[in-house]
Amino acid sequence: MFGNNENKRALSNSNLSDKARRMLDSALKVDETSASHAYDVVFNLQQKYFDVVFNVPTSFALDSKLNDEIQKILIGGFYPLLLVYANSAPEFVETHSQDFSTARALRYHFRIGQFHRLQFDSLSQPKMQGSKIHLMDGFDFDLYESSGMVALSGQSGNGKTALLCYLLASILNSKPDAIVKIIDPKLDYSLFNFAQKRHLDYVSPAGNMNDYMNDVQSVLAGAIDEIHRRQRKVLETGKLPEKPYIIALDEAMAIAASITETKVIKQYQSLITQVTLMGRSARVFLFTSAQTFDANSVMNSSSRDQMAFKVVLSSNPSANDCRYLFKDFDPSTVVVNRDGFEKGLGLASTQPANRVVPFMAPYIKNLGA
CATH class of the missing domain: 3.40.50.300 (P-loop containing nucleotide triphosphate hydrolases)
Incomplete structure (x- = not known):
């Protein structure tokens, strides 16, 4: 689907997670970053979703405004490699972590590549x-x-x-x-x-x-x-x-x-x-x-x-x-x-x-x- 070797290498859970963290660290309007362990991004290519996992407590609210900011950054940032679907409201999921601090995440779904016209x-x-x-x-x-x-x-x-x-x-x-x-x-x-x-x-x-x-x-x-x-x-x-x-x-x-x-x-x-x-x-x-x-x-x-x-x-x-x-x-x-x-x-x-x-x-x- 992708014509160059760079895009092919990008399609791994670890590489995509790293790219997402970099984009959020640069553009997300909060005082903390992934480097300070405020959040992490975990991709699941097989199931076509990724989770933004937060380390609670944070200095920012986990709300609709944050959800909108994240998806605006990553929808544009991953185009055209991924089509990240926009959530109309935050989709909270359990991470099944044994640690309360990382027990929840915001989930986003995607497909590889863009839709094309028939x-x-x-x-x-x-x-x-x-x-x-x-x-x-x-x-x-x-x-x-x-x-x-x-x-x-x-x-x-x-x-x-x-x-x-x-x-x-x-x-x-x-x-x-x-x-x-x-x-x-x-x-x-x-x-x-x-x-x-x-x-x-x-x-x-x-x-x-x-x-x-x-x-x-x-x-x-x-x-x-x-x-x-x-x-x-x-x-x-x-x-x-x-x-x-x-x-x-x-x-x-x-x-x-x-x-x-x-x-x-x-x-x-x-x-x-x-x-x-x-x-x-x-x-x-x-x-x-x-x-x-x-x-x-x-x-x-x-x-x-x-x-x-x-x-x-x-x-x-x-x-x-x-x-x-x-x-x-x-x-x-x-x-x-x-x-x-x-x-x-x-x-x-x-x-x-x-x-x-x-x-x-x-x-x-x-x-x-």
Whole structure:
């Protein structure tokens, strides 16, 4: 994976521990160092984690601020040799030391090397492996082993629709009997073309917005009816359905913005909530995208927590970009990898780990194919 001898030599527990100690000694804003035995760093390459072990008492607090400082130093310091995952909160572990002074540590997880972007000539190529959708080299989304729900956010032009098409193509190329219904308020050509070529149900405005909202609500209500039908079937047979049923809702906020009646907005949000909370058991999934999400018009916190694959597309993600899908997450702790193609960059997480990682959406050379 690494091209030079120096990087190969660096991949040993002792060498990595030494590098981490040097980085922390130089940059950590505390009065003590590893040389004064205030802390030590212990790597475990086999299990892909390292512990920062503290020698208590210390002159500094073992808290969230310290956790954030450590990971900011080491995430950037180990790039690109290691991808150190950012902890949203301190992960304290026992060291099983017989000495109380060194009985606890802060743990951080990593992978060797960085994730890399997948590339395809056309949307006819990507396929699932079992129930897994490949997202990056070494990073997958398991449709059946998670809730299966998807939320994509990012400003227009960052690649949300292309990523949505990729996800749907991966499923349809592997499970051609999958049921996919697309709701598209902005009449995106690539999404329309995708639906037409695959003979998918495609709901878009055709004049009267009240009629369109009725169509949208009808699709969502139909998904809830399908959930109930499948759940009854599961009770009768004891088997989960193999055929996924997917509602692809593009630019969900654009739909909400067109609704003027509070009652209708609540009905719209209620339908989305029901699909996201009940769909997993029946393999009925909601894939939704929006430039931004909020709790009042599209996705409440209960629905957000059900999202198995969450993405914020931005080449320079800010705290404001992350404020809803990745609540309380500091994007400055993540190094977004670059490969010369600026679209499809950002942050992502998948269940069950829910670790926020740098994301590079698959590149499709010809989206119309």
